Amino acid sequence: MRFKVSDQIRSIKPYVAGKPIDELKRELQISHVIKLASNENPLGFSPYVYRAVISMLNDMNRYPDSSGYLLTQKIAQKYQVNPSNVVIGNGSDDLIALLSTAFLEQDDEAVMPYPTFLMYEITVKASKAKPVMVPLQDFGINLDSLLENITAKTKIVFITNPFNPTGSFISKDAFNDFMKKVPDNVLVIVDEAYIEFSRDQSIFNSLAAPLTDPRIISLRTFSKAYGLAGFRVGYGIMDNEISDIIQRIRQPFNVNSLGQAAACAAIEDLDFLQRSIDCVHTGIDFLTAGLKNLGLDVLPTESNFLMVNVKTDATRIFKKMLSLGVIVRSMQSYGFDTFLRINAGTRAENIECLKALETVLAEG
């Protein structure tokens, strides 16, 4: 191409999202499809959200509130931080990109576990910096190995807790030990997209941490536990000096009016949040038992999804399940050739998923 593009950008592999339900319906010409592939909320979202969004529709000729005033206030109140510590984003993906843009220069390095959520690698490369990928150990983040890979060029370390895709987690003790060895000028981005689902009391929770340790940035999202994935709302809690920088470079209207209204309503409905969490716990336990019954090995998980070893080519199984109208994820592209990732659905979805997998495995 005659237009110059940097090697980093050229090396980005396009993000592959979970297959959309409507796409599979079109392809197979069937009307019933279930999706347990993108860790979405099987219960939908709070009725408060529905009402708030309908009433916001009347104002959609106006630009959104660029400061996200109300939503920022509500988040700050919920987590007992100052509004100036909160930055909202068009999903937490947006915040990952903003942080990479703000803090990475050419030749800088960002250390991350491998394999993991692809947005870290993509945004680091888009910022012309170098992702340093540190292999997992026993399906979890290897904190010692992350530390060994920190150099004078390192500006950011990415941590996901609980971890996607394996469901493993980092304890308070392990994280605090880790932070003792992280240099003062390195930011540690803790992506807690799934933390609401964690049942282990020893898990590290970063929310109050940025106030005592400016290196730590917590990222959270309304996409999972609150069921607002389509609205695209995430937020970060960070030290004032960092939020001041991010506020300068974010698009003024990065969270649209419907997203702001939806998130403001969702954060008030604690009952829906609790039902969502309960549904995930029930679903994970049900799927785990059902998969073990099929003779399969399931990784323990603190999240709303689990990884299962189907002991054969996972992509082949994934495709056969697709033909039965069940969308899950093959973990082959993550290097886990025989693993599927399945998120907890409703009881009916979980039953259907187990049946489809049993049918497919019986075919050999």
Ligand SMILES: *Cc1c(COP(=O)(O)O)cnc(C)c1O
């Ligand atoms: C789903 C997910 C997110 C959330 O992304 P949004 O942009 O907020 O929808 C962030 N990090 C990880 C690891 C995820 O799996």
